[in-house]
Amino acid sequence: MPVSPYQSRLIARRTLLRAGFLAAGAIAGAPLLSACGSESGESTGGDATGKITLGTTKIMQFDPYLTNTDIHIHSFYTYLLDYPPDGTYEPLPAGAETWEFAPDHTSVTITLRAATFHSGEPVTSGDVVTGVQRAQNPDAAFTLAQPTEFIAAATAVDERTVRLDFKQPTPEALVLDWMFAFPLVLAASNPPEQLEHEPAGSGPFRLADFRRDQRLVLEKNPDFWDSGKPYLDEVEYRFFTDEDALIAGLESGSVDGAAYIGFRHADRLRDRFTLVEGNGRMSLFFMNALIPPFDNKLLRQAIARAIDRDRILEQVNFGIGDPVYTAFMPSSPAFDPSYLDSGAFDLDAAAALLEQSGDVRNAVAGVTSGSPSVQSLEIIQADLKKIGFDLEIAPQEEAAYLEALFASELQCTVAFQPNNLQSPSLVARGRQMLTTEANTTFGPNVPPAYVAAVAAAGSAMTSEDQEAAYAALNSTLADEAWAIGISTVPSLFALDKRITGLVTDRRDFVNLTDTKG
Amino acid sequence: MSAPNPPSSAPPRRRRLAALRRFARSRSAVVGAVGLLLLVAVALLAPVIAPFDPAAQDGEPLLGPSGAHLLGTDQLGRDILSRLIYGARASLVAAAGAAAVGAGIGVPLGLLAGYLGRWVDAVAMRLVDLLLAVPGILLALVMIVVLGPGRFNLILAIGIGAVPEFARLTRVATLGIRDRDFVLAARGMGASTPDTMLRTVLPNVLGPIVIQVVVTASMAVVVEAGLAFLGLGTPPPAPSWGGMLQDARSYLYQSPSYGLFPGLCLVLTVFCLDRIGRGLQLAVSGGSPHLGTRVTSGGAV
Numbered sequence: 001m002p003v004s005p006y007q008s009r010l011i012a013r014r015t016l017l018r019a020g021f022l023a024a025g026a027i028a029g030a031p032l033l034s035a036c037g038s039e040s041g042e043s044t045g046g047d048a049t050g051k052i053t054l055g056t057t058k059i060m061q062f063d064p065y066l067t068n069t070d071i072h073i074h075s076f077y078t079y080l081l082d083y084p085p086d087g088t089y090e091p092l093p094a095g096a097e098t099w100e101f102a103p104d105h106t107s108v109t110i111t112l113r114a115a116t117f118h119s120g121e122p123v124t125s126g127d128v129v130t131g132v133q134r135a136q137n138p139d140a141a142f143t144l145a146q147p148t149e150f151i152a153a154a155t156a157v158d159e160r161t162v163r164l165d166f167k168q169p170t171p172e173a174l175v176l177d178w179m180f181a182f183p184l185v186l187a188a189s190n191p192p193e194q195l196e197h198e199p200a201g202s203g204p205f206r207l208a209d210f211r212r213d214q215r216l217v218l219e220k221n222p223d224f225w226d227s228g229k230p231y232l233d234e235v236e237y238r239f240f241t242d243e244d245a246l247i248a249g250l251e252s253g254s255v256d257g258a259a260y261i262g263f264r265h266a267d268r269l270r271d272r273f274t275l276v277e278g279n280g281r282m283s284l285f286f287m288n289a290l291i292p293p294f295d296n297k298l299l300r301q302a303i304a305r306a307i308d309r310d311r312i313l314e315q316v317n318f319g320i321g322d323p324v325y326t327a328f329m330p331s332s333p334a335f336d337p338s339y340l341d342s343g344a345f346d347l348d349a350a351a352a353l354l355e356q357s358g359d360v361r362n363a364v365a366g367v368t369s370g371s372p373s374v375q376s377l378e379i380i381q382a383d384l385k386k387i388g389f390d391l392e393i394a395p396q397e398e399a400a401y402l403e404a405l406f407a408s409e410l411q412c413t414v415a416f417q418p419n420n421l422q423s424p425s426l427v428a429r430g431r432q433m434l435t436t437e438a439n440t441t442f443g444p445n446v447p448p449a450y451v452a453a454v455a456a457a458g459s460a461m462t463s464e465d466q467e468a469a470y471a472a473l474n475s476t477l478a479d480e481a482w483a484i485g486i487s488t489v490p491s492l493f494a495l496d497k498r499i500t501g502l503v504t505d506r507r508d509f510v511n512l513t514d515t516k517g
Numbered sequence: 518m519s520a521p522n523p524p525s526s527a528p529p530r531r532r533r534l535a536a537l538r539r540f541a542r543s544r545s546a547v548v549g550a551v552g553l554l555l556l557v558a559v560a561l562l563a564p565v566i567a568p569f570d571p572a573a574q575d576g577e578p579l580l581g582p583s584g585a586h587l588l589g590t591d592q593l594g595r596d597i598l599s600r601l602i603y604g605a606r607a608s609l610v611a612a613a614g615a616a617a618v619g620a621g622i623g624v625p626l627g628l629l630a631g632y633l634g635r636w637v638d639a640v641a642m643r644l645v646d647l648l649l650a651v652p653g654i655l656l657a658l659v660m661i662v663v664l665g666p667g668r669f670n671l672i673l674a675i676g677i678g679a680v681p682e683f684a685r686l687t688r689v690a691t692l693g694i695r696d697r698d699f700v701l702a703a704r705g706m707g708a709s710t711p712d713t714m715l716r717t718v719l720p721n722v723l724g725p726i727v728i729q730v731v732v733t734a735s736m737a738v739v740v741e742a743g744l745a746f747l748g749l750g751t752p753p754p755a756p757s758w759g760g761m762l763q764d765a766r767s768y769l770y771q772s773p774s775y776g777l778f779p780g781l782c783l784v785l786t787v788f789c790l791d792r793i794g795r796g797l798q799l800a801v802s803g804g805s806p807h808l809g810t811r812v813t814s815g816g817a818v
Contacts (some may be wrong), residue, residue: 244766268770315578315592369666370750370763378593378753382574395748397662 053170054154055255065141077201080179257495277490278504301352324485334424334470339377366410373414373517396481523772546796552789569596600756615737618676631691690722724801737788
């Protein structure tokens with residue numbers, strides 16, 4: 001039947017309307033369908049096994065002696081002991097089944113648990129001895145070298161027993177912290193060049209697949225010593241180039257969780273995801289005493305009084321975290337809240353000290369461009385301007401910033417410091433601003449009072465001695481004023497609501513052993 | 518000696534007026550010109566018309582638009598309107614500076630290459646090829662990383678990226694008139710080579726260059742904002758629209774209007790510059806949209 005042009009237009013209009021209704025129906029129906037889908041997903045997710053996918057922007061490598069990468073390393077390795085996730089330092093047996101200190105505290109004898117590495121070989125005392133030897137070499141183990149300094153020798157007593165002899169009587173807490181941070185690594189795979197590419201641990205997960213900058217897949221270790229754990233069969237990490245892409249991935253459902261995200265996302269994600277706060281780190285304002293103008297102690301002390309912690313916490317950290325003055329978190333035995341009062345933000349006091357410090361009225365702060373530290377510096381900058389000090393902020397690309405930081409070229413910066421666990425002497429570990437030997441702030445001329453205070457904190461046996469040592473450590477840090485605490489910076493995770501049991505340990509390393517999804 | 522601008526026999530004044538009329542015939546070009554003039558006025562009068570010091574952190578953070586703060590405050594309690602007004606300065610200075618650097622290096626290079634030819638042309642064009650081999654934004658990024666952040670380095674980085682377009686455009690235009698009668702006449706009357714280039718050739722190739730200046734300026738606004746967005750623009754606390762956008766990205770949930778205003782400013786500025794460029798193209802080409810000299814925004818920025 002022939003169709004007239006008028007009818008043709010009517011038909012076309014009708015077709016258009018029909019298509020429009022269909023499209024509208026599809027749009028309206030999509031959320032319902034997806035809701036049905038998510039419901040069924042939740043029901044399957046409740047069986048406490050399966051696979052989860054976490055998104056991250058962090059770069060990874062597998063050598064626990066040379067990395068601060070915190071997202072995956074705890075999955076590969078068993079440490080000699082664990083601390084409970086409730087924030088206390090009650091040691092829990094892990095790789096070590098038992099340990100016994102000598103009455104004079106000059107040695108500890110550790111009995112290892114019967115366990116096997118991912119390769120199937122048994123964990124032996126020889127692996128611990130090799131590990132200790134490597135940890136004693138600062139070039140081969142920058143994260144463990146300083147904490148291992150108290151050990152004189154490691155001896156394999158038998159297949160599963162190892163004895164550590166100390167250089168001097170050593171506090172139990174320091175030894176326990178060391179055991180908490182010491183990974184069991186297969187001796188034959190311990191050389192850095194091998195471990196960098198291939199993990200060799202006995203942890204809850206094994207490496208299944210790794211494509212740099214794309215994905216890392218962990219699979220359950222069926223021979224893990226804690227039978228029944230881990231609960232998950234597989235964990236996949238997907239790499240994102242920036243945090244906003246990661247959050248978009250989380251919201252679109254392409255990942256089940258986003259790890260180590262900025263506080264700025266918290267409000268937006270709170271209703272739809274489970275937000276988990278980890279133990280985190282501290283942010284500190286560092287001043288370089290090697291070069292002008294901060295080779296002037298009075299000037300450093302003046303700047304220290306011009307840091308408005310409350311405002312930084314409120315406006316940069318979105319109210320998350322606690323203020324700190326010296327480099328100790330509130331959970332540390334060396335944390336002394338009185339410094340937050342005596343060294344509180346006070347522009348009049350800062351101006352008076354500035355007056356005494358001489359004529360220098362300007363400095364340049366280095367910082368990674370786009371990081372929240374820029375805003376912390378902007379707050380400090382505005383306050384300093386009120387007392388006539390011009391702090392210029394020079395944002396740099398991250399690689400250039402790190403290079404300048406390690407080369408001691410930055411006059412000042414805001415940077416992070418890890419948790420010092422229950423041993424304040426660990427403040428000097430690492431390789432940057434707070435070490436007692438040739439650090440980036442003082443070069444070889446680290447203040448003797450600080451060196452002595454760290455040594456005293458690491459060897460004080462009685463509670464009175466410890467109290468005095470920690471007080472001296474706080475005092476010298478406050479007096480030299482090169483590392484002024486701003487606040488704690490908890491780590492933040494956003495997880496699909498079906499994921500439970502993801503925690504970070506006291507170092508802020510992700511622990512997936514009890515995670516269910 | 519001065520060249521008589523031979524492509525047309527009309528007196529220069531009447532020709533200029535004709536070009537202006539052609540420009541004015543394009544309504545959008547006029548709108549663009551008025552918009553740009555307004556923007557320049559705002560930038561120049563910033564200390565007078567800005568209600569607050571753009572760096573003063575005196576207000577409550579992340580306030581929405583209100584009577585006290587017409588466009589609200591940012592995450593540090595600074596007045597967004599004042600920062601936008603002062604940010605116009607940063608954008609316009611970057612635009613003008615980058616165009617000046619690009620033209621200041623590119624035009625002489627193209628003029629020499631086009632007029633002298635032979636090995637000078639070969640060397641100049643290889644230099645240009647070298648610059649073209651590196652994507653403009655990457656070149657700017659590398660230069661900022663190497664030289665450090667700062668307004669001057671930013672202008673230099675964007676401007677150097679724009680050199681190839683100016684050089685190639687000038688060279689092509691110079692080649693087109695190098696052997697024309699009026700140039701030969703100037704040479705025949707004893708004018709030296711530099712004199713011929715500067716007083717006879719250059720005035721006759723200025724049309725497309727002026728358009729390229731406007732195009733480069735508009736792209737420089739965008740690149741400046743892009744670099745500031747990446748945190749490599751003018752160091753804080755100096756306001757810049759790109760930097761404000763970058764900051765606002767973090768607070769979209771808490772203050773949705775924060776990112777709107779710097780984005781709008783960028784859009785309007787680039788629109789104005791683009792329309793002016795179009796109007797100039799019409800003016801130079803004699804009114805036909807198809808006869809305009811090809812200008813380019815590719816490569817450099």
